[in-house]
Amino acid sequence: MKRMKGGAFLLESCQPEDVFTPEDLNEEQKLIAKTTDEFIREQVFPLLEQIEQQNFSHTVRLLQEAGELGLLAADVPEAYGGIGLDKVSSTLITEKMAQGRSFALSHGAHVGIGTLPIVFFGTEQQKKRYLPALANGKKLAAYALTEPGSGSDALGAKTTAVLQEDGKHYLLNGEKQWITNSAFADLFIVYAKVDGEKFSAFIVEKDFPGVSTGPEEHKMGIKGSSTRTLILQEAQVPAENLLGEVGKGHLIAFNILNMGRFKLAAGTVGTAKRVLELAIKYALERKQFKQPIASFPLIQEKIATMAIELYATESLVYRTAGVLDQGLSGVEQKQGQEVAKAIGEYAIECSIAKVVGSEMLDYVVDEAVQIHGGYGFMSEYEVETHYRDSRINRIFEGTNEINRLLIPAALIRKANKGELPFFARAQGLQSELMNLMPTLPDPQAAPLTLEQEQINHAKLLFLFVAGQAIERYGTKLTEQQEMIRDISDIALSIYTMESTLLRAAKQQNQSKPNATSHLQFAEALIYNRMQKLEQIARHTLTALFTGDTLRVQLAILRKLTRIEPKNELQLKRNIVKQLLKAKKYIVQSRS
């Protein structure tokens, strides 16, 4: 596999052999997925209602059982009592866990934002002291960044830390808000400003003097997870529990968010699979007008579209997992900061995954409720919980708005540092575009040839729109948030379309029995996104130009987003057959 730099997918072409797909799992990875899946279905499912009632003793016991199975140890190096698995395996664990709703959130907060700061930035002593117990579930972790007055603006935290005169303790004062796992966590990763200025991180144990938690919050969803404030009143934290360097807390916070965002996306895949299964089964059982509602084309179309969106996110999540593993190959697991840096290279991909995954899941749960009709509005039906639980995903781990603003910013930063040839490619683009010849459909061509061409054009469109916006506004572009959002949306459409295409093409190249089915999913997804791209780009271009110049630019846009008409209606009717037959999300043509 060829290793690509973060964000390079926008500028370079990528081959099917260079991407990881869910069809490439090895025997161990399949077994890991199976163990996780069986653990959730057999141990967690029967207790989900009680967990929903905040019976946290179940959550704690199940987390310990998960620890015994090794399900908390994937991202912890062997040297500190973990298993140090590859990122594909850890993605599979997150995906399968996600079916466990609030329990999955407790698990995710513990293994992700709770444990990873120590894995990445802990001293040798801190890692030896804390990681073995975190990896086996004897101790549970939480992460305390947000405050009542600082959410997206995390560095605006008010919590302070002052080193005592004897140099042995810091005294922490402040209040952290919305802390997942706070009811039962043994330790908290807490951000505070040393001397009120230098943003820093600390490992704070629950039993340190001056540490307490507030009452449980009443939430819209994920009700079975614990969410409280963390109150620090003259809290005594030993000096050796400073995590990383004084004033470098932002490095930890931002690096942890990369993995947090990626894992969130992996979770949306697992939840969406569960929700789609619920929707399909319900549609097959529910009869109206003397037939199952699954026989009605409008219901079938919903199911097909949900599955296509899920396929797209699944493709890009596993591609990204593969990209992270490539980036981490050759990096010593024990060197936490090196690991964090290697992951940070793909911050753009992690942000894209977060936005795409959370919006896919919100779409899927919404349609699943719709398929359930009035019953979907009733709490006895599992889909009702999923509908409420899903909503937070677009908010936490950086709102989707913040993530959309980050993507172009990260790209421009890489371009300015010379890591990506963005400006070189953008130059001379105009003349290239003027001479662009639209490709015509060739019935003899291999499947997906046209789609590949469309994605190449989408990449030119990205350079075109982003290039024009930067040329016009320079560093002031940050004030044009709507344009940045548009540029981001083009980038995430490209990553989604390409991941989908490469996955389908890989099955095709390897003559896999299910290749035809993969083709249908990819064709449907790309057809949808290409149409949206035109709208998005037009929105920014019409704000940048007027009159004849605008007309010229829009003519280029039309050339770049030209697609051949496709009978989408029939395509979706074909796709839905396998789903109804399997009674769940599946990509196969065995029938």
Next chain:
Amino acid sequence: MEILICMKQTFDTEEKIFIQNGEIDDDGVERIINPYCEYAVEEGIRIKEAHGGTVRLITIGGAEAEAAIRTAMAMGVDEGYRLDLTDFPADSDEQTTSECIVQLIKQKQIPYDVILCGYMSIDNGTAQVGPRIAELLGIPHISTITSLTVDGRQVQVERDVEGDLEKVESSLPILLTAQQGLNEPRYPRLPDIMKAKRKPLHRMKWDELRVDVQMIQARTKKVAILPVEEKETGQILSGTIKEQSQELIRLLHEEAKVL
């Protein structure tokens, strides 16, 4: 304690069966450890955990069967043998399978105090291989066990007899076949999954065995493979018993036309 398990890989129970040109189409299907064999694997590992020893395992199958062997190793089996009967130059049936397994045991001098098998496979479902192996080895066998206690060289067994319970005692060496209810198979732990790939797995082809193809080839002949007819949804009649009876007779007469 030397424990030997004979295990089969089968189609996943969720797979639909398709017949093409008179044969079952196995292209791209998901496979699992035969559920009854999984009880045997679990029981073998439990015996080892209680009494010490080594758990070895034999599977007949192509390269795809190694996934099942690695799964059993992740559960706790120490060593595996995969015997490949692909290209066997004659038809094969349960007699072929058992003869080959026994020959493998003898040739490789695989030690055993207890041999555990699933009582039947969920695909062919003949329930013959276990008893045949015992017969060929000249050791006792007890089938469809639901409980096992090993005490020194003595074994106490509870077995399922068409729904009744029978208690049997015997002594080692012995072959036992596992029935549902014997135990609850464990999920492999992640560290054990990672260790499994480093455990010894021996691969042999049928022609490396000292067997006489004429002697061990199938004694039965497969005449046809037919799909199970899909069951149509039933109908529940309502009303008083009298009304229901009348409706039933009408349906049998007019719709089913059997009366």
